[in-house]
Amino acid sequence: MICSGVRSISGPRTREKSGQCCAGCNSVDYVCGARCGLSTTLLPGGSERGRDSMTEQTAPGPGPSGARSAEQASSEPIVDAVGEVSSLQVANRQTSSLKRGLAVLELVARAGKDGVGVTEVAAQVGLDKSSASRILATLGELGYVRQDINRRYFTTPKLGKLAHRRPGVQDVAALARDRLEELHAQHDEAIHLAVVNGGEMLFLDYLQTTKAVRTEIPMVPRPIHEVAVGIAVLAAVDHDERTQLMRESMAAAGRRLGRAERVALSAQVEQAQERGWATIENNDDITRVAVALVDASGRPVGAISMSGPSYRIDPVFDRIAADTITAATDISAALRV
Template sequence: MSSSSSANTPSATRAANGGAGGVQSLERAFDLLERMADAGGEVGLSELSASSGLPLPTIHRLMRTLVSCGYVRQQPNRRYALGPRLIRLGESASRLLGTWARPYLAELVEATGETANMALLDGDEVVYVAQVPSRHSMRMFTEVGRRVLPHSTGVGKALLADVPADEVRALLARTGMPAATEKTITDPDAFVAELERIRAAGYAVDDSEQEIGVRCLAVTVPDSPTAAAISISGPAGRVTEAAQERIIPVLRDIARQLSVALARPA
């Protein structure tokens, strides 16, 4: 989302539609929080006024309330930053995200026969937030809550494909690129080139890069409130290139369905 438009956040859209019976000041407060997040977490009042179209006195009043609640803090330079109380809310919401995704992952398992996963990009790592296992006796297990480096996983590569190359290189410099298997990509230039191919194709493949004999196909969840990807994983003997042609459209369809579900008001 861009912070330059006054009607590009869910709360702004609701306000434009008359609030649907909601409390306008509450909708405006959440709209400002979303704009702050889009701007990198720290903004000035004039920037918020320009992007939201709200007058400065209104924004100042809302920000004072958010500061007093701990959801925003004022920096020494007089700019405003997202506050620490949002961390607890975000962590709880991330856990619930996996719960909401499970019915869609179950549908993915039903359609493909393979284990389905959902993962988020959390800082420099990928964290698995949901899984529905395959019914096959030979199947893949990834513990929910497990954290891995993104360069050797399908979900990680799918998520990083949407990140600018300079940011990807900075991440790789921080984490290193340890080889999980002999097929793991360990060269930054080769990895950036792989991400270009993923962007063009619209999906990522982990071909024994995290675990020998295991193939994983992954796509991002479009317009997710936080960067998220879903995947299927299974033995390379089942997740063949021929099976891939059948599975990728299913993955994309489930990702679109999940995107709609996450955007839908409760």
């Protein structure tokens, strides 16, 4: 039986709840108002019979025409109306889920650098913990939030890339692009822009050289301590934040550093602090220079780097380093506006 509603009728029955099919077949249903797979029909005398939605027996109705078949009943316009109601219910559920997901995303974004835990999300959005956890997991799979080693959630740069340029919205790639093109025109060497994303550096932009000999560095996320732009970021934070970033970076790399590696990394960070630019030696005949980008709060949000074959970069390294520092300073100033 497919019904869109019920109306009360009197007469002997074995249960209090009752109704009459609105499709006009006069069967009395206990289950009404939806496309149910199993309903209960009152037979004459108050007895019950279970039936599925594909098979039904109608009671005699008033008028000379008598009972109508299930096929006739299902051809009534009310069937289409029921389908519309069912689709609307599904749409409403989907809209509700979207609203909850956006509410969670907005909450994580408002939490800023402190992040937010599942319990806080559940309490503030009005969800149970399992629902909040599922939504956060989905947002994480889509790349809009990340979870640190303390199980707190933060938004990622992917969210910023969706934003339009308007007052108050900082889109690092868009703000930096013109200045990076100027720097590229000065030296015609490869330039990368990357931002901090948990324990990794996420590369947002890349300007390649037009020269025949060039470096090809994959635009894939890399642990902070493994790339020059990451060393520049580590050099621009205090000891406590550096320790936290290193924990997340090693977690992203999937291994802890040995003592010799930690000593070498500390030396690289100290040199970057003294010079104002960072580099990393990978024994690949490529020279890199990276400088951090700092926002209005004084925290590094990422870094830019210039790289190329050592035989070409080394002779003019000082000028390249100075120009990269100037470009990073200009971009950082734009981030503060």
